[in-house]
Amino acid sequence: MQEESAKIPDRKHEDSIVRRVAWYSLIVNTMLVAVKLYLSWVSGSLALEADAIHSFIDVLASVALIAGIWLSGLKSSNYPYGLYKIENLVSVIIALLVFLTAWEILTEALSGGDTAVAFSGWVLFAVAALVSVPYLLGTYEVKMGKRYNSPGLIADGKQHRVDVLSTSVVFFALFAQYFGIPVDSIAAVIVALFIAYSGWEILKDSMRTLLDASIDYDTRDVIKSAILSDPMVTGIKTLTARNSGRFIFVEATVNMKRSDFSGAHIASERIESKIRELVPNVERTVIHYEPKERLHLRYAVPINGPEGEICSHFGEAPYFTVLEFNLKDAKLMRKETISNPASMMERQKGIRSAEFLLTCKPDIIYSKQPLTGKSAEYVFESAGILVKITNADTTAELITEIKADLTAGMTESDNDEKTQAE
Structure with a gap:
């Protein structure tokens, strides 16, 4: 309002x-x-x-x-x-x-x-x-x-x-x-x-x-980038935009990570604000959101160096490792180590590190220490990202831990399906 x-x-x-x-x-x-x-x-x-x-x-x-x-x-x-x-x-x-x-x-x-x-x-x-x-x-x-x-x-x-x-x-x-x-x-x-x-x-x-022709390609690309930049968005199903006088009307159907109404609604409002910030004279933006079946899960963990030692302090970690697993067979599909630009800042390392990680669109963040009450936790919570505590000391140990969790989850799912069938 x-x-x-x-x-x-x-x-x-x-x-x-x-x-x-x-x-x-x-x-x-x-x-x-x-x-x-x-x-x-x-x-x-x-x-x-x-x-x-x-x-x-x-x-x-x-x-x-x-x-x-x-x-x-x-x-x-x-x-x-x-x-x-x-x-x-x-x-x-x-x-x-x-x-x-x-x-x-x-x-x-x-x-x-x-x-x-x-x-x-x-x-x-x-x-x-x-x-x-x-x-x-x-x-x-x-x-x-x-x-x-x-x-x-x-x-x-x-x-x-x-x-x-x-x-x-x-x-x-x-x-x-x-x-x-x-x-x-x-x-x-x-x-x-x-x-x-x-x-x-x-x-x-x-x-x-x-005749309600579409807007120019450059403006459409800006709107598309604004939608995809949101951490909860996994893809765009449809995107239409038209001029009416000197104003623009935008309508999009996007796939989001979460299916709960409140989280998706907050994300849609965030997307609308981003579009209005980047594109002038947007009169109305309508975002339709729907969940999409997940085939992969993406994890992120702070580390001290390329050797994979997990950092105890989230905001001060010089690197992050991003891990992507296939949900069907718990197989590691991608592993990437990226530098944390916020680690060199004097202030607000935690929140800036969290905002940087949003660009990687993780589903789950692992940390050695609880983030309860810290600014990073609020960033992840608003983006629908789960934070978990791990006792692993290296990324190799964490990979083993994740595989075990995913395998256990698949076993429970299979048992539930068998029970329903009986």
Whole structure:
């Protein structure tokens, strides 16, 4: 509950920033329309008038963006997953407006764009100054959109950067007409094709989200690593994640060591927190857990050196030996000795050693001394790892002890099955 309450103010803060950037876009676009209409009236340029209409389309897109961002934050019982995809619908609208812009430029270029008009030289400087405005605005919107994962801002920003091309076409058309060189129609056709391609990219990304396509591979790999890093997880059965607006929904079915509800529930909450820590804008994470039949057991024991002498002090052990046994025949499958990086620390050797061992995912920890009341015990307990006391002095003796325990367990299991059969 504390995590959810902390997330709400952050979400409101992010929404306010996204809305503020969208308002910046609306104000700048409105000013561009006014300036371009004035310049077209002063110069009598049809190209400038068409560009002003293009900027007016941007105004409509900005209004749609603000409305989409506002609506996407609303929730109701009829829409339990929120209205986040409205932002993607807005992106589709913006993409269609980009197509309309491309068609507008293409039509203008093929229907008398080379008609000479009389205008003063200062108009060229004014139009040249306007070229940088949509580029700066678009770059800022794309940057903020990526930071806060807003598809609407990203789409609007990309469209503004495309506006640089259309305004550049107007400038070169005016420049050519000023010197009597009619080349603006050919350039306009080329730019219209680039604009249409940009619209297709925006439309494609938005439709992927609307159709619940999976998230990108890099983000999925981060989520997968976060799940597998938990000491109780033995594998991932299914993993799906999708974008909805600027938020991500994650659902996974994982295999865990323990089948008891409380331990698995704690582990799932730990996994959810880890995913939110590594991946921004995760709205909901659902972890389904189920036990998996164990074929192997993994043991870990602190040792003094590669020769295998078991260390009496858990946190000060310079090495750990990891042993993996097959449960069907009590056979040792793997033996590995690893250095303990926490043994060189001045403080918290016990808890840091325990946290390091979690990366090896042991099922049982052997120790010469009880860990009762120590920080290492709490780490192992929360991860569902059993701690046992051993009187063995070397790993060779411990291996014999483990084999005897596993063999005895298999004998008891066989006897139970025979009793049930009788």
